[in-house]
Every structure is written in structure tokens, then in C-alpha cells.
Amino acid sequence: CxxxxISNRSAIWKSxxxxxxxxxxxxxxxxxxxxLSATDLPSQAHYTTTLFPQSQAQTGTCTTQSTIYTANLAAGLMLHQFTRWxxxxxxxxxxxxxxxxxxxxYSTSLY
Incomplete structure (x- = not known):
């Protein structure tokens, strides 16, 4: 995801x-x-605790011209979790x- x-994340997760x-x-x-990765009941419970009302979210943009490499690192870390799973x-x-x-x-899932 x-x-x-965060409101979109919550709606997708609920679905x-x-x-x-x-x-x-x-x-x-x-x-x-x-x-955040959820692969079992404990990690799903943890993920649920990371969701909160949109009004509490920090404002700002995910990336700017000088930090686009951060998005590449995030994608790599997500792919790494998927290949581990x-x-x-x-x-x-x-x-x-x-x-x-x-x-x-980091904290490791019990899976």
C-alpha cells in the first residue's frame, strides 16, 4: 500500500x-x-494500531525533488519484506x- x-490506508486495510x-x-x-508488514495475527494487530484519524496526520509531501531517492529506498525495503515472506x-x-x-x-514479526 x-x-x-492515512484515511485511505484505513479504508483499504478494513477491506x-x-x-x-x-x-x-x-x-x-x-x-x-x-x-509496516502484516503477515500473521500479531503483526496485523500491530498494523491496526498504526492507523489513526486523518486530522492527526503530519502534513507534508512524501517526496520532493531532492528526496526522490527516498521513495526508491522505500520500494526496495517493501520488496525485501515480500521476498522474505x-x-x-x-x-x-x-x-x-x-x-x-x-x-x-525494526521489530520482527512472529511469523
Missing amino acids: CVDS VKDQTQFWCDGRMLGEVIRI LRSIKTDQDVSMNLLASEMN
């Missing part, structure tokens, strides 16, 4: 959560990336990367 609003075995959501704001390797349910600060944090 790579949509621009597909009981019909999908793999879900991955890429979120960005400037040089900060967050990749295809190979029955544990997926990371929540990955955060701040490129400006050179920080990366």
Missing part, C-alpha cells in the same frame, strides 16, 4: 485485512521512511529509517 493519506496473507505499507515524509523467512513488522540521522530501527 502506497497511498497519500482486505481478512483476505490477505501478506500486507506491506510504505510511509514517507521527506527523508523518513516507515515500512515468499521464502518463509520472518518479516519485519515495523521498520523505520531516518536517512538524515542515519538511523534504522
Whole structure:
């Protein structure tokens, strides 16, 4: 899922959560990336906690001319989670990367 609003994410998740075995959501704001994967009940429950009202969302654009590479990194991280899932390797349910600060944090799903 790579949509621009949290309200759209919530609506899509509500529609597909009981019909999908793999879900991955890429979120960005400037040089900060967050990749969320849901592949089992615990990671689905975690994903649900990351959804909130649109009024609470930070304003800003996902990419600007100088940070388009961030979208490429996000796409690569999402594809990486998908290939791990295809190979029955544990997926990371929540990955955060701040490129400006050179920080990366993650938590692994129980799958």
C-alpha cells in the first residue's frame, strides 16, 4: 500500500485485512521512511494500531525533488519484506529509517 493519506490506508486495510496473507505499507515524509508488514495475527494487530484519524496526520509531501531517492529506498525495503515472506523467512513488522540521522530501527514479526 502506497497511498497519500492515512484515511485511505484505513479504508483499504478494513477491506482486505481478512483476505490477505501478506500486507506491506510504505510511509514517507521527506527523508523518513516507515515500512509496516502484516503477515500473521500479531503483526496485523500491530498494523491496526498504526492507523489513526486523518486530522492527526503530519502534513507534508512524501517526496520532493531532492528526496526522490527516498521513495526508491522505500520500494526496495517493501520488496525485501515480500521476498522474505515468499521464502518463509520472518518479516519485519515495523521498520523505520531516518536517512538524515542515519538511523534504522525494526521489530520482527512472529511469523
